[in-house]
Amino acid sequence: MDPVEARNLFPITAKFIFMNHAGVSPMSERARAAVESVMEIATSRPAPDDWSRNHADDLREAIGRLVGAEPESIAITRSTAHAVSLLACGLDWQPGDNVVGARGEYPANVYPWMALKDRGVEYRMAEPVEGRVTPESVLALVDERTRVVALSHVEFWNGYRLDLDAIGSELDRRGVIFAVDAIQSAGALRIDLSRLPVDYLSAGAYKWLMGPVGIGFCYCRPELLRNLRPALVGTGNMKRNKEYFDYDFDLVETGRRFEEASISVLDMVAFEAAVELFLEIGTDVVEKRVLSLARQLGEGLAERGYELVEPWPREPGEASGIVSFRKPGAPAQEILRDLNACHVVGRIHQDFVRLGTHFYNTEEEVERVLELLSPQRVDS
Numbered sequence: 001m002d003p004v005e006a007r008n009l010f011p012i013t014a015k016f017i018f019m020n021h022a023g024v025s026p027m028s029e030r031a032r033a034a035v036e037s038v039m040e041i042a043t044s045r046p047a048p049d050d051w052s053r054n055h056a057d058d059l060r061e062a063i064g065r066l067v068g069a070e071p072e073s074i075a076i077t078r079s080t081a082h083a084v085s086l087l088a089c090g091l092d093w094q095p096g097d098n099v100v101g102a103r104g105e106y107p108a109n110v111y112p113w114m115a116l117k118d119r120g121v122e123y124r125m126a127e128p129v130e131g132r133v134t135p136e137s138v139l140a141l142v143d144e145r146t147r148v149v150a151l152s153h154v155e156f157w158n159g160y161r162l163d164l165d166a167i168g169s170e171l172d173r174r175g176v177i178f179a180v181d182a183i184q185s186a187g188a189l190r191i192d193l194s195r196l197p198v199d200y201l202s203a204g205a206y207k208w209l210m211g212p213v214g215i216g217f218c219y220c221r222p223e224l225l226r227n228l229r230p231a232l233v234g235t236g237n238m239k240r241n242k243e244y245f246d247y248d249f250d251l252v253e254t255g256r257r258f259e260e261a262s263i264s265v266l267d268m269v270a271f272e273a274a275v276e277l278f279l280e281i282g283t284d285v286v287e288k289r290v291l292s293l294a295r296q297l298g299e300g301l302a303e304r305g306y307e308l309v310e311p312w313p314r315e316p317g318e319a320s321g322i323v324s325f326r327k328p329g330a331p332a333q334e335i336l337r338d339l340n341a342c343h344v345v346g347r348i349h350q351d352f353v354r355l356g357t358h359f360y361n362t363e364e365e366v367e368r369v370l371e372l373l374s375p376q377r378v379d380s
Contacts, residue, residue: 001280003289007360009277017344017365021356022156022184022322025210027270030277034269042265052262059268060217060255062275066283067201068192069219075255076217076263080183081108083202083218084150086258087179088112090228091147095120100141100149102126102133106156109181113150121147131158131310132318135166148177153191153201154184157349158309159294159322159356161185168197177224183207183216187274188290188321188358190283199224208321208358209278211271215264218255226253234260286359290321293357293366298323300370309352324354327373335373342372 009028012018018026041047048054056076064071077083089112099113103125113123126137138149149171154161164180171178179200182191187208193201202218205211220228230251235241236259239250251257278286301323302308309324327335332348339346339353346355357366 003359006281010360019355020345020347021208021358023347024206030273031270034273035266038265038269052265055265055268056263059272062272063217066275068194072254073219074217075258079216080202080204084109085112087200089231093119093121097145097147098122098124100124100146102151104128105152109150131160133162138167139170146176148179150179152181154320156184158324159320161318161320164196172197190287193219205271209274211274212267215267215271230258232260236260289359291319293361294321294323296366301325321356324352326352344369
């Protein structure tokens with residue numbers, strides 16, 4: 001499907017220029033139809049046997065195709081924080097161990113690691129260099145007691161894209177787990193876990209994947225998965241999950257190891273519809289369009305005297321769909337207020353405005369935003 005054609009699946013485009021995909025994205029008509037189909041079944045006839053489990057299998061298969069992973073290595077979670085916590089709680093920590101992250105990480109990828117302090121685990125933060133979380137700044141903090149390096153693929157505040165290959169390859173050589181928060185990249189950028197040196201990856205559905213709030217996924221390398229203790233335990237993560245009277249505590253060795261109970265069918269079918277749309281358009285096509293529109297927006301803002309949040313200009317491989325900016329002398333609240341008045345949807349963080357372009361946005365929408373942000377309009 002062509003991105004322009006896919007735009008027709010998003011009713012929000014009739015009234016808004018939506019550029020808050022790094023926040024909470026709109027869903028498509030396909031997601032709505034999937035939910036309505038499930039509701040028709042749920043309200044008019046008995047649900048099929050293994051209803052939730054079958055939908056979970058379908059969703060894992062679709063996500064696996066999207067990120068280049070086997071379905072057995074995918075688990076369905078409630079959110080990024082849930083997925084990160086599964087790893088943080090699942091390892092056999094020893095006093096003196098440490099985790100390396102970075103300053104500026106979204107709290108969902110910070111608090112699960114800070115919570116290990118009472119188990120004697122230290123959380124270290126690399127300092128960004130001109131907005132970049134560099135391999136050198138991260139690896140300088142890694143020592144013989146480092147168990148995990150936990151970083152975002154794309155930083156939520158400035159849109160910087162991490163060099164996963166450089167960091168992951170060195171961590172693989174040292175035997176350190178590389179855990180990646182991909183909520184700001186999955187759906188916008190191509191991810192191929194069949195070649196990336198990543199041990200664990202997590203993402204919620206509601207940002208660039210354009211799925212529901214309250215569902216997400218994690219990928220876990222099989223060798224690691226078998227050694228993780230699930231934080232939550234129930235019938236769902238047992239091998240004999242259909243045997244209700246002969247108890248046998250034997251954990252499954254696939255992504256279902258983290259799925260202790262039934263998962264919301266409504267959320268799963270909406271999420272699967274969103275993922276299938278990305279697969280139909282093509283991840284390469286989506287990434288090319290996201291980066292092209294973001295570059296158009298960033299360059300246009302720079303030409304109009306706006307200060308782009310570092311790093312800018314971006315080097316090849318650093319770019320994402322996020323563009324954050326300030327206007328000297330103009331509070332971010334005023335800039336966003338004026339954009340909102342013209343039905344442009346964005347977000348403020350600290351003293352800057354953050355916009356994020358997705359595949360269904362158009363060049364004309366970007367030009368309209370730049371027109372609204374032209375000096376004569378902002379100053380008037």
